[in-house]
Amino acid sequence: MSADEPVKTAKTDGTDWIERIWNFFTSLKLVVFLLLMLAALSIAGTVIEQNKPLQEYYRFYQPGTVALFSRLGLFDMYHSWWFVACLSLLALNIAACTMDRYRGIMAGMRKKNLVIDEKLSKSLQNLTTIRYALPLDVVEKKVAALAGKGFPGKPVVTQAEDGGRHYFFEKGKYSRLSFFVTHLSILIIFLGAISGSFFGYKGYVNIFEGETVSQVETRAGRIQYPDFQVKCNTFNAEFYPSGAPMDYRSDLSILQNGKEVIRKTIRVNDPLTFEGVTFYQSSYGGQPDQAAIDVVNRDGALIGTVTAPFGGKVDIPGVADQMEAADYQEHFPMSDGADGGRAVGVNIYPVTGSPVGLWLLVNHPEYDKQRGGDTYFRVRDLKLKKYTGLQVNRDPGEILVWLGSILLIAGIMIAFFMSHKKLWISLRTDKKGRSELTIGGTANKNRDAYAKEMEQMIQSLKEVS
Amino acid sequence: MTNSLLFGISIFVYFFAMVLYVSYLAFRSEMLGKAASLSMLGGVVVETAALGMRWYESYQLGIGRAPLTNLYESLAFFAWTIALIYLVLERKFKIRTVGAFVAPFPFLIMAYASLNPNDIQPLVPALKSNWLIAHVVTCFVGYAAFAVSFGVSFLYLLKAGSEKRSPKSAGSFWDFLPSSSALDEIGYKTIAIGFPLLTIGIVTGAFWANVAWGTYWSWDPKETWSLIVWLIYAAYLHARITRGWRGKRAAILSIAGFAATIFCYLGVNLILSGLHSYGGAS
Numbered sequence: 001m002s003a004d005e006p007v008k009t010a011k012t013d014g015t016d017w018i019e020r021i022w023n024f025f026t027s028l029k030l031v032v033f034l035l036l037m038l039a040a041l042s043i044a045g046t047v048i049e050q051n052k053p054l055q056e057y058y059r060f061y062q063p064g065t066v067a068l069f070s071r072l073g074l075f076d077m078y079h080s081w082w083f084v085a086c087l088s089l090l091a092l093n094i095a096a097c098t099m100d101r102y103r104g105i106m107a108g109m110r111k112k113n114l115v116i117d118e119k120l121s122k123s124l125q126n127l128t129t130i131r132y133a134l135p136l137d138v139v140e141k142k143v144a145a146l147a148g149k150g151f152p153g154k155p156v157v158t159q160a161e162d163g164g165r166h167y168f169f170e171k172g173k174y175s176r177l178s179f180f181v182t183h184l185s186i187l188i189i190f191l192g193a194i195s196g197s198f199f200g201y202k203g204y205v206n207i208f209e210g211e212t213v214s215q216v217e218t219r220a221g222r223i224q225y226p227d228f229q230v231k232c233n234t235f236n237a238e239f240y241p242s243g244a245p246m247d248y249r250s251d252l253s254i255l256q257n258g259k260e261v262i263r264k265t266i267r268v269n270d271p272l273t274f275e276g277v278t279f280y281q282s283s284y285g286g287q288p289d290q291a292a293i294d295v296v297n298r299d300g301a302l303i304g305t306v307t308a309p310f311g312g313k314v315d316i317p318g319v320a321d322q323m324e325a326a327d328y329q330e331h332f333p334m335s336d337g338a339d340g341g342r343a344v345g346v347n348i349y350p351v352t353g354s355p356v357g358l359w360l361l362v363n364h365p366e367y368d369k370q371r372g373g374d375t376y377f378r379v380r381d382l383k384l385k386k387y388t389g390l391q392v393n394r395d396p397g398e399i400l401v402w403l404g405s406i407l408l409i410a411g412i413m414i415a416f417f418m419s420h421k422k423l424w425i426s427l428r429t430d431k432k433g434r435s436e437l438t439i440g441g442t443a444n445k446n447r448d449a450y451a452k453e454m455e456q457m458i459q460s461l462k463e464v465s
Numbered sequence: 466m467t468n469s470l471l472f473g474i475s476i477f478v479y480f481f482a483m484v485l486y487v488s489y490l491a492f493r494s495e496m497l498g499k500a501a502s503l504s505m506l507g508g509v510v511v512e513t514a515a516l517g518m519r520w521y522e523s524y525q526l527g528i529g530r531a532p533l534t535n536l537y538e539s540l541a542f543f544a545w546t547i548a549l550i551y552l553v554l555e556r557k558f559k560i561r562t563v564g565a566f567v568a569p570f571p572f573l574i575m576a577y578a579s580l581n582p583n584d585i586q587p588l589v590p591a592l593k594s595n596w597l598i599a600h601v602v603t604c605f606v607g608y609a610a611f612a613v614s615f616g617v618s619f620l621y622l623l624k625a626g627s628e629k630r631s632p633k634s635a636g637s638f639w640d641f642l643p644s645s646s647a648l649d650e651i652g653y654k655t656i657a658i659g660f661p662l663l664t665i666g667i668v669t670g671a672f673w674a675n676v677a678w679g680t681y682w683s684w685d686p687k688e689t690w691s692l693i694v695w696l697i698y699a700a701y702l703h704a705r706i707t708r709g710w711r712g713k714r715a716a717i718l719s720i721a722g723f724a725a726t727i728f729c730y731l732g733v734n735l736i737l738s739g740l741h742s743y744g745g746a747s
Contacts, residue, residue, distance in 0.1 A: 028706060035700035039693045039725075046686040046737055078684045193682070202680070240587050248590055268590035269677050280679035281590075391679040401681060405668040412664055416657045448650075 025096035034090045041086065045077045091190055094183050105176050108420065108444065114158045115166040116424045116438055124424070124440030125447060126454040130462055132435040139435040140165065140427055142464050147425060150457060164428025175418035176444065181411030185404045192400030200395035204282070207232035208387045212255060216392045228274065229255045233263075235284055235388040248281050250388040276394055283389030288328040291344045292381040293360065298374055305380060313349060318375075322349040332361055340364060344379055419445035423454075437461065468522055468532075469583055471515030472541060476579060478508035479548065479572040486564035493641050498561045505548055505564070508571060512545045519585065528587045533601045535586065536734065540578035543605055543730065544571040550609035551616075554658075558651045562642050566616035596673035604666030604691075608726050610659030611698075614652050615723035618716035621648040625713060649712055652719055653705060660698050667691050686737040690729035697722040 024030060048069065049056075057066045057075065073080030113120045121127055132139050144155070144167065151169035158166040203216035203223055212231040215224045233251040240246050247267065254262040254274045264272045271280040288310050295303040295316055304317030308325040316323050327345025334340040341363040348356045358377075361367040365378040423441040430436040439458060443450035485501035488494075519532040532538045548571040555561055620642060627639040643651070670688070675681040682688060701718040704710035710718075 031703050032700045035696045039696035042689050042693050045684060046689045245589055269594040393679045409665055412661045416661060
């Protein structure tokens with residue numbers, strides 16, 4: 001990410017086709033092109049809603065457009081072959097660039113030049129010579145102490161033939177590795193996402209209060225847990241006075257061999273994980289459990305009450321017929337289109353003849369009167385069973401995604417805010433017997449800041465007396 | 466409510482700051498420049514009090530939550546971060562002339578915020594999380610750095626254009642602006658501050674989504690647009706490695722990056738639909 005040190009790559013004319021391919025994959029143009037291409041392509045998926053049922057698209061687009069978009073994979077574009085191809089190309093590009101720069105970065109970390117010579121001095125910044133009237137060993141002591149303040153590590157000292165000494169200080173050497181950290185972290189995230197999609201799943205399960213399940217439904221089919229069950233002890237939804245939701249929580253237990261091993265109340269931001277499987281609070285609902293149904297004479301006199309469990313036939317008092325509570329609707333559509341509220345679907349089984357189906361409305365007790373006949377039915381009480389809707393995930397790649405994310409952040413921080421700084425100081429006695437100091441430095445990044453740092457150091461070195 | 470009054474005052478202070486920054490550029494008077502910076506600082510102080518007051522008042526209502534959870538609050542916080550981060554960077558990089566291009570944002574954003582309902586609502590279950598503050602703050606400070614970078618890049622384009630037309634014009638208006646190479650460098654440095662923060666914002670968002678919804682990345686429009694912003698600035702940073710992409714092309718990428726940022730922040734909520742609908746207008 002450094003903008004200061006030109007990137008050195010061994011580019012050749014590319015006459016060899018392998019070299020040409022290599023040069024293509026390591027070119028900076030490809031990186032910039034792919035990043036901007038992915039950005040541009042991603043926009044499409046935010047404008048066209050993704051993964052909707054096909055009939056919804058027909059409401060928005062012409063049939064020809066739907067067919068075209070469908071063929072192009074635009075309805076699930078982030079998994080389309082062309083988007084995945086772009087991502088794969090990016091991964092290859094990152095891998096190739098990492099290999100390409102490996103040697104250069106490693107070379108930058110080596111202590112190559114320990115002495116300021118003619119060639120090195122050309123590339124140094126703040127190259128300055130200071131002369132002192134003091135003896136060399138006094139100067140050396142003070143200078144080493146001053147420079148040591150900015151560079152905590154031990155300097156490399158080289159003895160020169162003319163009796164002088166050369167000091168080499170450096171710090172932040174390992175910040176050069178930030179290139180690998182940032183780029184490999186992206187590959188690690190990709191690897192995590194891929195292994196998650198191959199070896200993980202997302203499932204859903206509804207559990208009624210008091211019930212236990214050991215399997216969940218996924219897109220690919222049903223998954224069975226052989227060695228544990230999940231029990232929903234209770235589910236509660238709380239609301240603010242305004243009607244906005246306040247809290248959804250399920251009291252869950254994990255059972256193994258009939259014994260409770262974990263019990264936890266999960267909420268929207270607080271899931272439960274067991275053996276790599278995580279249970280998230282996702283939805284909730286109710287299903288009828290049993291209905292108490294009054295049998296009423298046309299004149300309003302109560303003949304009797306039937307308690308009908310859902311899915312079971314019971315006798316109707318006063319007649320030989322049987323009834324079964326078979327169906328339920330939260331919002332029954334009235335003939336005029338109004339919301340009729342909760343309704344129980346009942347099947348009547350006469351002694352002779354075929355069964356009759358009818359709807360009884362909880363909020364409209366007289367509704368069944370319209371059927372005619374001597375008696376009618378009305379719902380006295382309806383017991384609902386609550387269930388909690390859980391999302392169930394297993395994602396073995398998740399840990400790689402988080403590892404990659406942390407490395408990415410760390411790498412970017414190091415790349416932007418740290419640099420490899422080097423400082424050379426040469427000390428010798430000149431022909432006139434004065435002590436002569438030559439100082440210069442380099443940094444691989446943020447050279448302006450380092451130049452200011454060095455100016456200060458040079459100023460304090462000049463003041464040595 | 467006291468917080469509404471304070472937010473109202475901050476709109477006026479930001480307005481003055483904007484006028485002063487533009488006058489500073491027009492009349493090139495150091496006095497006006499100092500007044501502009503002070504006025505912006507005043508706006509930040511008033512709005513800090515407003516945000517603190519709103520936070521405090523939410524506790525008095527028995528709700529008790531950070532003021533970061535609906536469109537009004539996020540706009541107010543966005544204006545606040547832009548003003549604050551701008552002042553910090555103005556001091557650091559000595560770029561008061563950029564103020565004329567950044568100062569309109571806090572004012573316009575606050576003015577737009579004032580059109581939205583500002584009652585303090587309790588949190589829905591999905592937002593009740595410790596990740597809320599970390600996620601929102603990192604994203605917004607990142608956005609604010611990009612806003613400053615936008616101002617700098619805009620000024621760069623003006624300055625570079627003038628340098629091309631008349632290379633030497635001592636004492637002119639153009640001479641008053643920082644050199645184009647300095648602007649180019651500052652534009653890069655502000656992005657170097659924003660990019661790591663955006664990265665942290667995306668990662669904390671993914672982590673939170675995984676805890677709340679059981680999926681760290683679902684390609685919902687907000688997530689996708691934050692990735693688009695990230696990709697554009699990543700392209701910018703890579704492009705700068707070669708000398709060829711400094712200057713004009715870098716400035717244009719930086720402006721495109723900020724346009725995408727604004728769309729990611731506002732456009733997605735107002736135009737597109739998705740999981741992140743808390744910040745929506747309704």
